[in-house]
Amino acid sequence: EVQLVQSGAEVKKPGESLKISCKGSGYSFTNYWIGWVRQMPGKGLEWMGIIYPSDSDTIYSPSFQGQFTISADKSISTAYLQWRSLKASDTAMYYCAKHGISRAPFDAFDIWGQGTMVTVSS
């Protein structure tokens, strides 16, 4: 079964750092672009960026540029989303999702992780 399993919910203070994870299984992790989507409480979906685990080629949304880092460790089939200094406005559910077609950067997300809720509050 193809699945993406994300790390658990986090509660952090403003200014703290955080790295959340997304582990893929049941498919060739290195050959499919994997991305991150933000959903703020009660709001819609926002595309943050994607990474190709084979060579770590990464594309960020200009709306989010510089606010976080997307990375991947292909040796353990895991993608990451990392912040150096969280803000209250980073409070949201974060989903990872993979593309449906091997090697294709232009594609829809066919499999989604269960989501990681990040709460940033003093």
Place this chain on the structure above:
Amino acid sequence: DIVMTQSPDSLAVSLGERATINCKSSQSVLYSSNNKNYLAWYQQKPGQPPKLLIYWASPRESGVPDRFSGSGSGTDFTLTISSLQAEDVAVYYCQQYYTTPYTFGQGTKLEIK
């Protein structure tokens, strides 16, 4: 960025009736070299991650009931549920993957009348 605008924002339909959701992109998402529309539809039920329903504007993802259908080309697209079932209550999103950032529509909340 390509702006995706869905209409309506919310919709109430009786069980067994047709539900239609529209999605308009600010520029064409049709790639002329392969004649494919880079447009997907997702369903998100409360407390769940989104689920892919439709890709390339019209083919259904494996396992998606055939009451769901996608149509349209260029800048105007439609998701149709031919006979609404109770389990179809959800928020529906369109997404373009023609050019990064792969933007989503604002969502359409579908309820039972």
